[in-house]
Amino acid sequence: MIMGTANQxxxxxxxxxxxxxxxxxxxxxxxxxxxxxxxxxxxIMFGAEGEGSMGGxxxxxxEVDVVETSEPEDLAANRYHRRSSVDAGTxxxxxxxxxxxxxxxxxxxxxxxxxxxxxxxxHDSAQATSKNLATMLAKCTSPDLASxxxxxxxxxxxxxxxxxxxxxxxxxxxxxxxxxPTLRVCFRKLDPNQxxxxxxxxxxxxxKRYRYAYHKSSWLxxxxxxxxxxxxxxxxxxxxxxxxxxxxxxxxxxxxxxTNNEMDISGQIxxxxxxxxxxxIHLVKWRGMVTDLDAEMYRSFVFxxxxxxxxxxxxxxxxxxxKIDSNxxxxxxxxxxxxxxxxx
Numbered sequence: 001m002i003m004g005t006a007n008q009x010x011x012x013x014x015x016x017x018x019x020x021x022x023x024x025x026x027x028x029x030x031x032x033x034x035x036x037x038x039x040x041x042x043x044i045m046f047g048a049e050g051e052g053s054m055g056g057x058x059x060x061x062x063e064v065d066v067v068e069t070s071e072p073e074d075l076a077a078n079r080y081h082r083r084s085s086v087d088a089g090t091x092x093x094x095x096x097x098x099x100x101x102x103x104x105x106x107x108x109x110x111x112x113x114x115x116x117x118x119x120x121x122x123h124d125s126a127q128a129t130s131k132n133l134a135t136m137l138a139k140c141t142s143p144d145l146a147s148x149x150x151x152x153x154x155x156x157x158x159x160x161x162x163x164x165x166x167x168x169x170x171x172x173x174x175x176x177x178x179x180x181p182t183l184r185v186c187f188r189k190l191d192p193n194q195x196x197x198x199x200x201x202x203x204x205x206x207x208k209r210y211r212y213a214y215h216k217s218s219w220l221x222x223x224x225x226x227x228x229x230x231x232x233x234x235x236x237x238x239x240x241x242x243x244x245x246x247x248x249x250x251x252x253x254x255x256x257x258x259t260n261n262e263m264d265i266s267g268q269i270x271x272x273x274x275x276x277x278x279x280x281i282h283l284v285k286w287r288g289m290v291t292d293l294d295a296e297m298y299r300s301f302v303f304x305x306x307x308x309x310x311x312x313x314x315x316x317x318x319x320x321x322x323k324i325d326s327n328x329x330x331x332x333x334x335x336x337x338x339x340x341x342x343x344x
Contacts, residue, residue, distance in 0.1 A: 142285060142297035144191070150281060150301040153184035153250040159326060160305045167219060168308035169319045170277075176257035176268040180327050183253040183306065185281050190243030195286040197239040198251050199293075202258075202269050204228065205276040205307060212315035219309065222274065229262060229270040233282075233293060240286040258310065271310040279306050 140146055152160065159181040160168070171177045183200065190196065204225065211222040234256055241251070259268040271277060284290055284298040314320045 138280075138300050138302045140299040142299060144194075144285070145283060145297070145299040147189050148283060148299055149188040150185055150283065151188075152303055152305075153186055153252075156181060156184040157305070160303070162326075163319065163322060164305040164307070166318050166322065167316060168306075169311045169314055169316060170258055170271075170308045171314070172258045172260045172271050172273060172310050172312060174259065174261045176259040176261075176264070176266070178254065179256055179258060180323060180329075183256070183279060183281070184250045185301070186250045187243075187246040187283065190246055192242065192244040192247070194243050195240040196243065196246065197284040197286045197290055198236045198241065198246075199233050199239075199282040199284060199290060200236075200253050200256060200279060201231065201233045201282070201293075202271065202277045202279050203231075205278050208276075209272075210274050210276065210309060214315075217316065219315075225275055226272045229260075229272050232267065232269050233290065234267065234269060235290060260310075260312070273310050273312050276307060276309050278302060278304075 151157075163181060168181075170179055185198075207225045209222045209225050210219045212218075213220050234253070236251060236253065237255065238251075257268040258271055260271060260273055261268075262270055264270060279302075281301045281303075282293060282298050283301070284293070284296045287296070290296055309315075314323070
């Protein structure tokens with residue numbers, strides 16, 4: 001007891017320094033405020049192990065003597081490790097995610113640009129193809145015909161437009177089948193006294209062969225075109241016309257027949273099945289029977305809505321229905337279909 005008292009007298013309470021708080025939480029909080037966290041922790045741990053009391057190092061006392069925490073050191077350590085792991089993981093993940101997003105964004109923009117340059121939207125592409133085709137196929141070799149106008153007769157134009165929306169199909173047979181809708185055209189700005197021949201021919205739209213996809217209800221490219229069929233011109237049987245006659249009425253090609261018989265000798269227009277075609281109207285300054293169009297003074301006219309696919313049997317059921325409803329020669333089909341509906 002005496003010795004204890006002596007020790008207390010030698011070391012009064014005021015002279016005993018309060019132990020420094022070495023809790024992980026205190027170090028963590030100070031590390032957040034300090035610029036060099038790792039060095040601070042190293043210095044603190046070195047002083048605690050090597051010097052025992054920190055009385056001679058005032059700087060360390062200032063850095064470490066922070067607000068005390070009531071949280072046990074083991075919990076504080078766990079919280080510190082969790083926070084460090086989350087911070088490190090989040091930073092890494094965010095960096096990776098940002099990098100991935102940027103990479104994906106660059107790839108997407110690049111792909112979009114390439115696709116845009118390579119393949120325009122389907123609707124725009126079809127319109128562009130029709131315009132380009134009309135420009136290529138519409139020719140004029142006579143200055144006198146440069147101002148001449150040709151247009152589809154109103155009823156015929158309306159019907160062709162309806163079929164064009166669905167994808168017009170024309171039946172071809174060995175014996176020949178008439179076109180429906182029928183091409184009916186009108187002319188303006190002709191010399192009333194000049195005689196003219198009016199002809200029609202039908203040329204391929206492209207060098208492809210097509211097939212109809214029933215599950216998609218659309219035409220798809222099936223491969224390269226078959227060898228072209230012999231090209232033929234069909235002269236309207238009432239030719240020649242005077243300019244005055246052409247101004248007063250329309251010219252109808254209802255007698256034109258389409259065939260897939262390459263041995264045909266009756267003058268029918270020969271086509272390949274499952275190929276797309278564009279009819280052309282030719283107005284020729286009459287000099288006699290036309291055998292070589294390039295040797296004549298003429299002008300050609302093209303109507304993009306008259307493009308069709310040659311078939312041996314209708315592929316699209318909507319085309320079949322529209323033809324039955326619109327064709328005056330299909331009265332028997334209409335009657336039989338209505339009878340069937342009544343019986344059902």
